[in-house]
Amino acid sequence: xxxxxxxxxxxxxxxxxxxxxxxxxxCAPAGPPLLPAATAADLxxxxxxLCDPTRVRVLAHVAASPEGTVCACHLTEPxxxxxxxxxxxxxxxxxxxxxxxxxxxRWAHYTAVPSxxxxxxxxxxxxxxxxx
Numbered sequence: 001x002x003x004x005x006x007x008x009x010x011x012x013x014x015x016x017x018x019x020x021x022x023x024x025x026x027c028a029p030a031g032p033p034l035l036p037a038a039t040a041a042d043l044x045x046x047x048x049x050l051c052d053p054t055r056v057r058v059l060a061h062v063a064a065s066p067e068g069t070v071c072a073c074h075l076t077e078p079x080x081x082x083x084x085x086x087x088x089x090x091x092x093x094x095x096x097x098x099x100x101x102x103x104x105x106r107w108a109h110y111t112a113v114p115s116x117x118x119x120x121x122x123x124x125x126x127x128x129x130x131x132x
Contacts, residue, residue, distance in 0.1 A: 039119075046120045049096035054079060055089045059098055063112035072108050 035043075050056055057079065062070045076086050090110060093099045098117070099110045 043120060043123055045096050046098065046117065049092050049098055052089065052092075054081065054085075055093055058086075058089055059093055059112065062099055062110050063114070065112075069102070069109045069111045071104075072110065 050059070058075065061075065061078075072083075072086060072090060076083050079086065081089075090099065090101070090108070094101050094110075096116070097113060099112055102109045102111070
């Protein structure tokens with residue numbers, strides 16, 4: 001089989017004007033409206049903060065604390081990470097609004113914000129969310 005030159009291949013194709021219906025539908029009808037950009041950015045910030053397993057562990061520990069708050073000094077050893085690394089992870093969780101920080105003398109205490117995951121929960125539970 002001999003390949004046609006590009007110009008010959010283009011002239012041999014039937015071009016159908018959009019919307020004339022002669023070629024049938026090109027795809028499925030439009031779906032629901034897109035997620036607003038601001039909502040997507042907020043969700044992405046939460047998911048980005050939780051994309052690291054250490055941050056997930058820290059958040060789970062803080063959220064499960066019987067006192068409702070955890071001193072940063074009690075997290076380095078159980079997590080097996082240095083204090084600067086812990087500070088980095090806690091900063092990311094704080095910036096995403098998942099925990100709040102309160103300075104008490106030399107140490108910072110962190111508290112989980114239970115409502116911070118509500119939007120992420122609702123998004124993941126929505127019919128538009130991908131299923132497994």
